[in-house]
Amino acid sequence: MRVTFDLFTVHKRFALTISRGTYTENTNIGLKIESEGVEGLGEATPFSVVNGKEKNSEQLQQELEKLIPIIEPFHPLENQEIEGILKQNNVSSSLRAAIDTALYDWLGKKVNLPLWKIWGLNRNRIPPTSVTIGISSPEKAVERVRNWLNFMDAKVLKIKLGSPDGIEADKAMLLAIRQECPNLPLTVDANGGWNLKEAILMSEWLATQNVKYIEQPFAVGEESNLPQLYQRSPLPIFIDESCFNSEDIITYSPSIHGINIKLMKAGGLSEVMRMIAIAKACKLQIMYGCYSDSSLANTALCHLAPYADYLDLDSHLNLIDDPFQGVSLERGRLVLNNLPGLGVKYRNET
Template sequence: MQLDVKLFTLTKRFPLKISYGTTAQTTNAWVKILHDGIEGWGEASPFSAGGDALTTDMIHSSLLKLAPTLEKFTPYERQRIEQVLIEANIISPVRTAIDIALHDWFGKSVNLPLWKIWGLDRSSIVPTSVTIGINTPDGARERVKKWLEYADIQVLKVKLGSKEGIEADKQMLLAVRDEVPNLEIFADANGGWSLENAIIMGKWLADLNIKYIEQPLAKGKEAELPELKAKQPLPIFLDESCFNSLDVPDLANSIDGINIKLMKSGGLTEAIRMIHVARAYELQVMFGCYSDSALTNTAAAQISPLADYLDLDSHLNLIDDPFCGAVLQSGRLFPNDLPGLGVEYRAVSA
């Protein structure tokens, strides 16, 4: 099989600020796997999870070096290909792009959407949250209004962990709550709190009926999670601290759920493993995203009936997404009936 790589740039309508940085634009890799006249598509997105960034240059270089290695395989050999990539220590977004493309190729080869191949029930898909980045109270209000103008939004995720401290977090959250008193809200600190502040904020957020807190402590502070769990009432989900299924067992007794992102996990294959491991430990599951286009979020939507919570909104905040696939209906992101991922290319005007 042949591997083709093309870089493309995505621009956010509204830059997203979280506790450790702001993103306005990224350059991602569009990966095509070609075999027997069929193309399978995947995407690799650069990201940082509170540590060293995985950059576009790293992604592009890795993909170009991999192309000759993959020529001897066929898309039916996903297990062997995955093992080769793991043994070669290939970074996760590159493994993700290849894995997604292989799944897309297979779905197209049998003329079925992936969700149907897996026998999943689209009617069980929950609403996806959309994200309000760190901002001033007035800025957060305006961002909420813009989201509500854009689509039928049912759930918000509010980014906390402001460098200005928890009082700034509180004022911003109160502004959002005041703007949408009837919407469900999740809180995500992206590791921006100390243990002391996480305990304070957990109790405060619980009084406002916030559903859960995500990554309250920084990656590397996992030893403090048992104390946090014992001293605050909200469910704890982890993102930056949990990349793949091997991370779950050591965390399971200190948390309530995990945030699975395809770029972290290495693709749909590993994401499904993570779901099984999480369920074995009676944990809840959510799916999230980085600066991903509709291609990756549509891939995640294929298995979204298996999730308790969804945060697949990155493509909704793009002004130049070259792909279309899963469709937002009544706040829910539904994969379509087209084969494979069901993703199509659309020209983006300059």
């Protein structure tokens, strides 16, 4: 098979601020696998869970350039062998995700079926996606809510908390949002911005605000706080940055209620399927999330969305220059098409 790639930069319509910083654009890698006249597409998005430890797109490019001669001798159907080689070479999870996704796209196009049909899933069971409100002043948060509601029929709002100004700033922002839309369900993501005392206090307070769950209350490395919060919180606790793969689920399952699966963390759809199986065996709830992913990566993960309890696949909706088109938006829900493979095309493609 032949492997090629290019870099593309996407810009956010509205900047996103979380506890670790503010993001306005991202440079991702678009990967292409070609064999037997069939082309499979994948995407690698640089991301970080700890400030200062992420790989940027240039570093991923250098890693990919060394990797291509190693995997090109394989056939796209040799996914198990390719996955083993990627792990042996300690390849970054986002690059593994791009390659694995492209292999599945190739397979679907080869047999002329969308992935959701190959896996026998019901695309009508995909839950609505939440849309994200970043950390800001109460006034700007309300403005962002109005922008989203003018753009789409949002069914769930995801609120980023963990403000550097403390939990009182978090409360003020959430109360302003709640006043603006008193009936919409909310979810909360602290992105590791709280300590144990703050997390307990906020869980008790948020339970009075029609909040569905709290995501990633503690920073990576502070997971020892999870059992105490698990015992005290009236709301379900999900982890994101603390859970990359299926092994992490087993480690933390006694002290959480759910996990956030992201394609870039997991390293591809193959690992996502393993994570789903283990999470369900541990009786955990499942949500899917994203980084600054385009429609390509979000459409890929959406093919497994019938397994999810919650979706937060909204990054592509906030891009002004998404080069791809795939999953569509209808009444707050992402809807998969009937095209083969991922069902993704370049936006300028007829």
